[in-house]
Amino acid sequence: MASVTLANLTKEYGDLTAVDGLDLDIDDGELLCLLGPSGCGKSTTLRMLGGLETPTSGEVHIGDERVTDQPPYDRNTSMVFQSWALFPQKTVLENVAFGLKMDGVDEEERVERAREVLEIVEMGEFADADPGDLSGGQKQRVALARSLAIEPDVLLLDEPLSNLDKRLREQMQLELRNIHDGVETTFVHVTHDQNEAFTLADSIAIMNDGEIEQVGEPREIYDDPVSLFVEEFLGDTNLVDATVEETVEEGIVATTEFDEQIQVPTPNDGVAAGDPLTISFRPEEFDVSRVATDGGQLTESAAHGDVTTALEGTITDVLYRGSSVRFYIEIGGTSVFFEQSVGDETDLEVGDPVVVSWDPEDLLVFSEGERLGRGGT
Template sequence: MQSLAADLELAAVTKAYGDTTAVDRVSLKIPAGTYCCLLGPSGCGKSSTLRMIAGHEFISDGDVMIGNTIVNDLPPAKRGTAMMFQNYALFPHLSVRENVAFSLKMAGTPKAERLSRAEEMLSLVDMGRYGDRLPAQLSGGQQQRVALARALVTNPTVLLLDEPLSALDPFLRIRMRAELKRYQRDFGISFIHVTHSQEEAMALADMVVVMNDGRIEQVGSPREIFNQPKTRFVAQFMGGHNVVSDAGRAYAVRADKVRLLGTVSSDETSSQRATVTDVEYQGMTVHVAMRRSDGTDLLATLAEHEFDRAPVSVGDEVQVGWHASDRHELAA
């Protein structure tokens, strides 16, 4: 079953709750067939943005356009979107099959047709043999597949996912990431996925939208966002970066580019002295946290064998450096 994909565009979309602005003139275009992650800390406006797209929140100002239609005044069921909620919101008294068919029932679809389409969707998410079970008889991963089937059965142009993996254990979360990406490719529609997990966004997204304080900080591919952060916030939120100042400018240096040095060669920046504040073994890597005399915190991520050649301990004075080409200048 292929859905009709459509571009989605936000034009200066704003959401205010009284004197509090949750989303501040956000403009964004998400091409049809894109897996887009809205990424940011709690309270950054990402869930409010998703709910305005869905029609579950009124838009204070601006427009939401899906395809060629401004959908601001359309009810959720008329927008061509479907929502998959964080807690899956399955009806406990209905069977799996009836849960998936429920939205079609509300739309007046004849019983035989809606049950047939529910069976088709359950088969697509490998849940065909569980149609007669109640939600309580399923695992977390199985419930998620049912929630996904229920969202997709309406044949939406855009699927909206609000923290869909947060209730799962870490092992299952990784497995379900791969499944979500596969379903997105198979259906060919846009998935817009809200998450606070950098790892989740990096693994899933074609387009990452980093939000902070109701605004967009940066939009790009996962590699662009991680390797070329534009602002101090993005560099620090994505993790794995040091933000250092040099001659009044701020730079990001990836933690895996930082080296503990005996001597400094000509192609390195000037070395800096720092004190080791923590050493954390991570298996294949070792994280060495340090602090310069000016209070700047630094992190070096070293391969285990590299650390073992010259191990350090908390309290050691070390010399720190990196290649000049590994510095990435941030916006003022």
Template sequence: MASVTLSDLRKEYGDLTAVDGLSLDVDDGELLCLLGPSGCGKSTTLRMLGGLETPTDGDVHIGGDAVTDQPPYERNTSMVFQSWALFPHKSVLENVAFGLKMDGVGEDERHERAREMLDVVEMSGFADHDPTDLSGGQKQRVALARSLAIEPDVLLLDEPLSNLDKRLREQMQLELRNIHDEVETTFVHVTHDQNEAFTLADRIGIMNDGQIEQVGAPREVYDDPVSLFIEEFLGDTNLVDATVTETTETGVVADTALGTEAAIPTGDAAVAAGDELTVSFRPEELDVERADGGASDGGASITGEITDVLYRGSSVRFYVESAGEHVFFEQSVGADTDFAVGDTVAVSWDPDDLLAFAADGDRVGGGGS
């Protein structure tokens, strides 16, 4: 195991800046996920950590040692890629032992180590098999065992589960988490899948436009995002425009596009009357009940009509129109109360559950600030 420190990393390709002044610390033995949309620089960051790309500027330290200028073979790291890249003419055992062979380890020792790793990934019964006979999930386990066999200080995983179907991908996420706990190696895992990051990570580093926007435990970054980008990227939410009308001792009052006021705690954030905000209402924080169709009282609630119902498997999403705007809420399938298109409902919320963001996307309030 080893800690990782990335300091002011920058990577340019001509006029394109893929990574822009990124700094990040990964603890010894931690499983950290780099999460972000395609093109945000997460895979480039991983490749600079592994020595497959040379930073334009900045430093990489592994276990306290500067490795920025070292080639990949001089760093004790190993990478698992999207493609399994198994040798079709070698057995599963020989594939897993290949890295050890390149390191000059004797046949008996490398085969023993390879069998240990196949046991860790629950593939010990396939040692003599041809890789072409394996399923996608089995091939991914073999690729993981091959990377672990060389006992890297840091294991780098570049979206290794993206080629698997949904059910197998979810199964492998749980298995990968268990493998990390067993081998106690530092993992840095790149993904664009929020659910995968939430399942795997001790902490998540959320990337946008070549920079880290926030690092924290899964619940922390979901419940307490620092920017509108993170609020939108992590799950689904209702975003409503608002204008600050007055300030109070604890925050501000804003008129929303829903035709109602929202009281928003803002803490120490500098917000003034006239400021334009974006207010986020998470669907799981909304309370919904049938209404008689009367207008809302201007408080922390609206009334509106259900215009669309979207079946989503284990849940049903309901869209409500109020003052020409739409918000949605969700119910589990089989819930006691069912709603239908045309129903009039009252939607209410706790002001402490709202989050507010300034025009530049920075978080300025909500969440009990």
């Protein structure tokens, strides 16, 4: 295994810049996920790391060696693609041993090594099978074994689970995590699926328009996003437009789409009265209860001094999502949502008046796309 360094890496196709001055360090033995939407440059970055694309500028280092201009066969890397690309006329064992054969490894050694990696991916009993008789998940494990057999310093995975159904994909995510833990290989895994990245990764690099937005451990990135793009991409949230009314010692007082003023305890450097903001109300931070029958007014517990931390609204839709139920609430003409597990008891129905409350410390505030108090990467 080996560390990886990408320095000022750029790839241009005519007038299109697919990757733009990207810097990234990957630790020896780490499983890093390149995460981002389609067209953000993540697969192009992976292909430059593997030597399948030549950078327009910048450098690629694997361990202590500069490999920027080396062809793929001179780099100790291997790639697993979306398609399995197994040889139909060869057995599973022969498919796994093929790379070793091309490297000139003698037959006895390559067969032994192929059997070892088939055991690692729990496919040992299928060594003599025809690839056409395997399921999608089994084929993907064989493709993974073929790449591991040559003992690469860095294993590159380009959305290898995207062709699997949801249940099998989730199963393979756990298996891939376990395989990484059992081999001495650095993994770089490309995906557009944030759930997959959170399941697999030691660390995540989020890409947008050919650049890295943020790098960090999964929990760190979710709890502490640097930008509105990261916050919106990593999961469902309620994004509410607001305008700064004033800055105060405790943070910002803002008028929201709810037609109400709220105060947010956030650093206020760089913003002034009249500036537009976006406030993220994550659904898991909402506490929702039916309005009391004594007139429906908010109680004193719904406010902290002069700081509004609760508003009244009305349930407009209830959406069953299998293991959870999503409730949509209209507050001052703006729709927000929260979710509950199916097992949680609730008597909320469409048309019910409710109180939506939150802890102001849980709100995230963004100005011009950057998180207040947290900007940069």
